[in-house]
Amino acid sequence: MSDSGNFSREYKIIRPERGVALKEAGDPEMTLNEFGTHGWKLTETIDYVGGGTKYLVFKRRRGVTSE
Secondary structure, X not given: OXXXXXXXXXXXXXXXXXXXXXXXXXXXXXXXXHHHXXXXXXXXXXXXXXXXXEEEEEEEEOOOOOO
């Protein structure tokens, strides 16, 4: 199935939790798996200039599943 069909998409952007030292708290695997069960696909990360992930960008076909 092609990912370029004529249907609308919805997007979700989350900010990974960061610890006291302002480093990422840990492995985002649990979050990624949870979002995946609801039809979300990780499409991009937006990083800080000095390193580290600032945002995770997800997309899914609108109306596929509810949260």
